[in-house]
Amino acid sequence: MMSWLPENISTYGGQIDHLFYLIYYLTSVTFILVAGCMIAFLVMYRHSDGRRATYTHGNTTLEIIWTIVPALILIMLGFMSKARWEEIKSPAHMPPPDLYVRVTAKQFNWEIRYPGPDGKFDTDDDLQVDNDLHVPLNKVVRVILRSKDVIHSFFVPQMRLKQDAVPGRDIQVWFQATKAGQYEIPCAELCGFGHSGMKGALFVQTKDDYDQWVKEQWPAPAAAPAAAAAQAPVAEARG
Amino acid sequence: MSETAAVGAHAHGAHAEHHELGFIRTYVFSTDHKMIGRQFLFMGLFMMILGGLLALLVRWQLAWPESEVPFTQWIPEPHMYAGHMDAAAYNSFFTMHATIMIFFVVMPILVGAFGNFLIPLMIGTRDMAFPLLNMLSFWIALFSGFIMLAGFCIPGETHAASGWTAYSPLAAVPAFTGVNAGQNLWCISLIVLGISSLMGSINYITTIINMRAPGMGFFRLPLTIWALFIVAILLLLALPVLTGALAMLLFDRMAGTSFFQPAGGGEPLLWQHLFWFFGHPEVYILILPAMGIASDILSVFSRKPIFGYRAMAFSMIGIAFLSWIVWGHHMFQSGMNPALGTTFMISTMVIAVPSAIKTFNWLGTLWGGNIIFSVPMLNALAFVSMFVIGGLSGIYMASTPVDIFIHDTYFIVAHIHYVVFGGSVFGIFAAVYFWFPKMFGRMMNETLGKIHFWPTFLAFNGTFFPMHILGIGGHMRRIYNPLQYDFLKPMQPINVFITVSALCLGVAQIPFVINFFWSLFAGKKATINPWNANTLEWDAPSPPPHGNFGEIPTVYRGPYEYSSPLVPEDFLPQSRKLAPEVSARASH
Numbered sequence: 001m002m003s004w005l006p007e008n009i010s011t012y013g014g015q016i017d018h019l020f021y022l023i024y025y026l027t028s029v030t031f032i033l034v035a036g037c038m039i040a041f042l043v044m045y046r047h048s049d050g051r052r053a054t055y056t057h058g059n060t061t062l063e064i065i066w067t068i069v070p071a072l073i074l075i076m077l078g079f080m081s082k083a084r085w086e087e088i089k090s091p092a093h094m095p096p097p098d099l100y101v102r103v104t105a106k107q108f109n110w111e112i113r114y115p116g117p118d119g120k121f122d123t124d125d126d127l128q129v130d131n132d133l134h135v136p137l138n139k140v141v142r143v144i145l146r147s148k149d150v151i152h153s154f155f156v157p158q159m160r161l162k163q164d165a166v167p168g169r170d171i172q173v174w175f176q177a178t179k180a181g182q183y184e185i186p187c188a189e190l191c192g193f194g195h196s197g198m199k200g201a202l203f204v205q206t207k208d209d210y211d212q213w214v215k216e217q218w219p220a221p222a223a224a225p226a227a228a229a230a231q232a233p234v235a236e237a238r239g
Numbered sequence: 240m241s242e243t244a245a246v247g248a249h250a251h252g253a254h255a256e257h258h259e260l261g262f263i264r265t266y267v268f269s270t271d272h273k274m275i276g277r278q279f280l281f282m283g284l285f286m287m288i289l290g291g292l293l294a295l296l297v298r299w300q301l302a303w304p305e306s307e308v309p310f311t312q313w314i315p316e317p318h319m320y321a322g323h324m325d326a327a328a329y330n331s332f333f334t335m336h337a338t339i340m341i342f343f344v345v346m347p348i349l350v351g352a353f354g355n356f357l358i359p360l361m362i363g364t365r366d367m368a369f370p371l372l373n374m375l376s377f378w379i380a381l382f383s384g385f386i387m388l389a390g391f392c393i394p395g396e397t398h399a400a401s402g403w404t405a406y407s408p409l410a411a412v413p414a415f416t417g418v419n420a421g422q423n424l425w426c427i428s429l430i431v432l433g434i435s436s437l438m439g440s441i442n443y444i445t446t447i448i449n450m451r452a453p454g455m456g457f458f459r460l461p462l463t464i465w466a467l468f469i470v471a472i473l474l475l476l477a478l479p480v481l482t483g484a485l486a487m488l489l490f491d492r493m494a495g496t497s498f499f500q501p502a503g504g505g506e507p508l509l510w511q512h513l514f515w516f517f518g519h520p521e522v523y524i525l526i527l528p529a530m531g532i533a534s535d536i537l538s539v540f541s542r543k544p545i546f547g548y549r550a551m552a553f554s555m556i557g558i559a560f561l562s563w564i565v566w567g568h569h570m571f572q573s574g575m576n577p578a579l580g581t582t583f584m585i586s587t588m589v590i591a592v593p594s595a596i597k598t599f600n601w602l603g604t605l606w607g608g609n610i611i612f613s614v615p616m617l618n619a620l621a622f623v624s625m626f627v628i629g630g631l632s633g634i635y636m637a638s639t640p641v642d643i644f645i646h647d648t649y650f651i652v653a654h655i656h657y658v659v660f661g662g663s664v665f666g667i668f669a670a671v672y673f674w675f676p677k678m679f680g681r682m683m684n685e686t687l688g689k690i691h692f693w694p695t696f697l698a699f700n701g702t703f704f705p706m707h708i709l710g711i712g713g714h715m716r717r718i719y720n721p722l723q724y725d726f727l728k729p730m731q732p733i734n735v736f737i738t739v740s741a742l743c744l745g746v747a748q749i750p751f752v753i754n755f756f757w758s759l760f761a762g763k764k765a766t767i768n769p770w771n772a773n774t775l776e777w778d779a780p781s782p783p784p785h786g787n788f789g790e791i792p793t794v795y796r797g798p799y800e801y802s803s804p805l806v807p808e809d810f811l812p813q814s815r816k817l818a819p820e821v822s823a824r825a826s827h
């Protein structure tokens with residue numbers, strides 16, 4: 001079962017996978033214990049004429065134990081999850097980005113908008129394309145998610161990243177890719193008859209490839225967008 | 240309050256004595272809770288066939304996306320195009336599958352049929368507190384069913400296609416799905432159904448509070464009644480929220496308001512908050528009655544008292560109470576403030592605890608028993624084991640970071656079905672086999688029952704277990720053609736396997752249908768208490784007449800006194816009076 005997870009190519013994906021495995025082991029052990037007990041009881045206590053069932057209404061000590069043990073395990077899981085979750089989704093905890101991209105979902109495409117060398121959106125040097133998202137390897141990318149019509153969901157399975165794009169809101173997410181390559185960006189929230197097949201392509205490029213790509217897009221000014229991007233575009237806080 | 244009860248009981252007592260009712264009053268416009276229960280049962284079983292066929296259509300498309308679906312040439316456009324479906328039709332099929340299964344199968348059967356049939360019988364009274372209201376609740380539910388089905392018949396468009404969750408703005412603006420009247424009918428039907436459920440739940444609550452037989456204290460109620468009581472309260476509080484949200488949605492669609500559209504100042508997430516504020520309790524509305532039923536059946540066929548009766552009742556109350564504060568776990572990836580995500584995660588983790596308590600208590604009930612593998616028992620055992628899988632897979636989603644990956648994948652679809660099929664539907668089967676003798680006066684055939692159970696159990700797992708693997712591989716739900724994605728192509732054989740299992744699962748229901756109808760007319764005549772059970776319904780004739788009991792029984796003890804040392808038999812009915820010195824010892 002473990003091998004079924006897609007390859008992980010993000011910095012935080014490994015931590016999500018660890019939590020996943022932890023829950024996987026905990027639930028597997030629980031299931032084996034419960035199923036094992038159940039099968040054992042069904043065999044040991046199957047009907048036989050003349051035997052009488054044990055007359056008991058319960059056992060308080062046992063009941064207290066099997067309330068407290070799962071409660072402790074679950075609360076522990078909750079706290080372990082909390083830290084990961086904040087790091088990935090909470091704007092206050094996100095690492096400072098190396099570059100920004102704006103992804104606007106619409107029926108049934110992803111509009112990708114790059115700020116261009118000036119690092120600012122909605123200026124003349126912006127570049128907008130459908131579906132192709134180019135990012136440099138090992139850089140922190142901040143994505144500003146928008147939607148033009150209905151709710152869509154930005155999903156990059158290998159990045160362990162999913163976030164709904166909601167009309168009327170700017171939602172920020174981030175990732176840092178650890179492996180170059182081309183990956184699919186499906187839409188994970190039902191968005192109409194074209195939902196299936198609404199997919200973009202994520203190109204994670206090595207520094208050289210990425211610089212080359214930047215040069216092709218913005219031949220005139222030599223400055224790379226990555227350098228200027230530290231200047232954050234104004235985006236509404238979410239919440 | 241108690242006056243209503245007294246009047247109701249009195250009126251009925253008198254009523255039962257004097258006249259025979261005509262055909263129409265007995266079978267059609269009946270105010271008898273038992274007939275209303277049977278009516279709900281038939282409605283639910285009929286809809287189950289429809290919902291099941293829709294599921295098979297969906298499955299066929301996922302396994303063989305480019306091929307023609309057999310036997311569907313006759314279905315007209317725009318649902319099918321000469322045996323093929325398009326993406327829009329596909330969306331409407333899974334939307335309607337889920338809507339029908341939830342609102343027109345599981346709720347009508349578990350709550351409508353068994354609630355109506357069992358509550359007066361198990362608490363020892365002659366009928367519901369408001370018999371006329373009860374009759375209306377069935378007819379309104381049926382009417383709502385017709386409205387829902389009418390959505391399939393609109394020329395030129397499919398039925399509602401925005402998923403059963405109807406997320407807005409997708410659902411709020413006809414242009415976004417291309418469905419106009421179908422989606423409106425969907426809203427109207429569910430509003431009407433909400434009215435019916437409200438009538439039912441008021442009736443259940445009033446009846447259980449006021450009309451229990453002498454001696455039937457709250458802690459002598461069978462767990463089935465506890466479950467139905469809690470469900471009725473949940474319904475009373477949850478459904479108006481859905482009804483309100485649906486009315487707003489309908490206004491957005493038809494009257495130019497924009498509650499859910501940012502263009503007009505609305506808020507898309509408002510729909511999700513309202514929907515899941517109803518939707519999460521709804522999940523428990525679907526599963527709690529099955530929990531109660533399984534508890535009763537496990538106790539009867541283990542010939543043992545239920546382990547930790549009070550813990551069982553309190554954990555249901557706990558689940559119901561907590562179910563109001565966890566709705567946000569459906570919205571972790573929705574764009575809601577991430578700080579709220581953490582709060583909802585912790586409360587969700589906590590709500591898993593009462594479910595764990597229940598599971599361990601079921602095991603405790605089996606321990607040391609004298610277990611009889613009857614067909615109801617097999618289904619109850621399937622309920623417990625499958626619910627364990629459904630419950631455990633829920634922990635993956637409860638953990639916010641893991642949910643990032645598996646949200647909206649097939650992992651969720653697997654989880655839903657382990658809960659609603661592995662849980663509620665096995666609960667339904669257990670209940671039908673168990674109470675059929677009381678409902679219809681005849682036994683169902685045990686052999687056919689086993690021929691139904693085992694293939695269903697195997698095919699169920701073959702269908703839904705591999706969906707976990709798909710989900711872990713990242714397979715999105717609600718997609719029309721998995722072959723459109725390169726990363727999903729290697730998993731396509733699993734999709735084929737699932738569909739083949741689903742087809743087997745469908746075929747496995749044939750013995751059930753045969754058994755049901757054959758037993759209805761030609762089954763062995765049932766005795767008054769064929770399972771040697773303790774609860775009050777087994778004091779009434781099979782089937783019970785109008786008014787149920789000759790004389791209202793008096794209750795002397797709890798419902799689970801099996802293998803009690805006080806009596807030589809291995810059961811001790813709630814209404815059986817023991818000699819004074821014995822019963823003094825018995826009242827602990």
Ligand code: HEM
Pocket residue numbers: 291294295297298333334336337340341345402403404652655656659660664702716717718741744745
């Ligand atoms: C023969 C048995 C069944 C099969 C083969 C089946 C199959 C499916 C499939 C394939 C989907 C996923 C559609 C998608 O996301 O693309 C689905 C969704 C669903 N099913 Fe079933 N199902 C069955 C029985 C049931 C039952 C008994 C219920 C009871 C309440 C149920 C409730 C649901 C719900 C709530 C969804 C979610 C739909 C959505 O994504 O909006 N199903 N089912």
Ligand SMILES: [Cu+2]
Pocket residue numbers: 105106108151152153187188189190191195198
């Ligand atoms: Cu989309």
Ligand SMILES: [Cu+2]
Pocket residue numbers: 518519522565566568569
């Ligand atoms: Cu929930």
